[in-house]
Amino acid sequence: MTVMCGPLDGVPMEVLFRGLDASGRQRMLRAATRVDAARPTGQVPQWQWFPDHIKRPDIHIDGAIPEILLSEISLYDEGGDWLEATIDVEWTPAGRLNVCAAMGMACWCPEDHGTHYAPSLNVPAGGMTSLCEAFEVAAHHLVGWLRGSPNPAHWRARANLPQRPSFVPPAVQERSG
Numbered sequence: 001m002t003v004m005c006g007p008l009d010g011v012p013m014e015v016l017f018r019g020l021d022a023s024g025r026q027r028m029l030r031a032a033t034r035v036d037a038a039r040p041t042g043q044v045p046q047w048q049w050f051p052d053h054i055k056r057p058d059i060h061i062d063g064a065i066p067e068i069l070l071s072e073i074s075l076y077d078e079g080g081d082w083l084e085a086t087i088d089v090e091w092t093p094a095g096r097l098n099v100c101a102a103m104g105m106a107c108w109c110p111e112d113h114g115t116h117y118a119p120s121l122n123v124p125a126g127g128m129t130s131l132c133e134a135f136e137v138a139a140h141h142l143v144g145w146l147r148g149s150p151n152p153a154h155w156r157a158r159a160n161l162p163q164r165p166s167f168v169p170p171a172v173q174e175r176s177g
């Protein structure tokens with residue numbers, strides 16, 4: 001599978017979404033630009049796109065969701081805990097386009113789920129006409145979340161998920177003992 005990566009002005013919207021007209025592409029680009037602007041200061045905006053998924057793949061391998069366009073924004077990554085914001089355009093198993101925006105964070109449940117996505121917003125796109133609308137809605141929510149806390153604990157609390165067990169540095173234990 002081919003994965004392309006680069007800044008927004010390198011994303012070939014007209015190739016990825018052939019049914020989109022010029023104004024639709026402009027709307028997609030404007031919404032993506034707002035996402036780029038909401039990234040943490042100093043972070044280089046990167047987008048990924050998947051030329052093999054322009055046409056919906058026939059087979060979903062391992063239940064993986066075929067994504068067409070994706071951006072992952074890392075907000076926190078320290079000591080095994082992490083938080084990221086994601087937005088993508090993907091295919092549903094029914095062969096429809098869907099735009100998904102989500103906050104992803106490390107799982108600290110007794111059973112390891114790997115990643116929790118909460119909140120997670122799916123905006124179905126019936127066709128190219130509604131694709132740019134769906135992308136605008138998802139981008140709008142993502143920008144709002146990006147303005148929120150960069151602390152994964154905040155988002156786990158909001159979703160009622162178990163928190164990371166508190167870690168006491170050895171030096172502190174020695175002093176208190």
Ligand SMILES: [Zn+2]
Nearest residue numbers: 107108109113
């Ligand atoms: Zn979990």
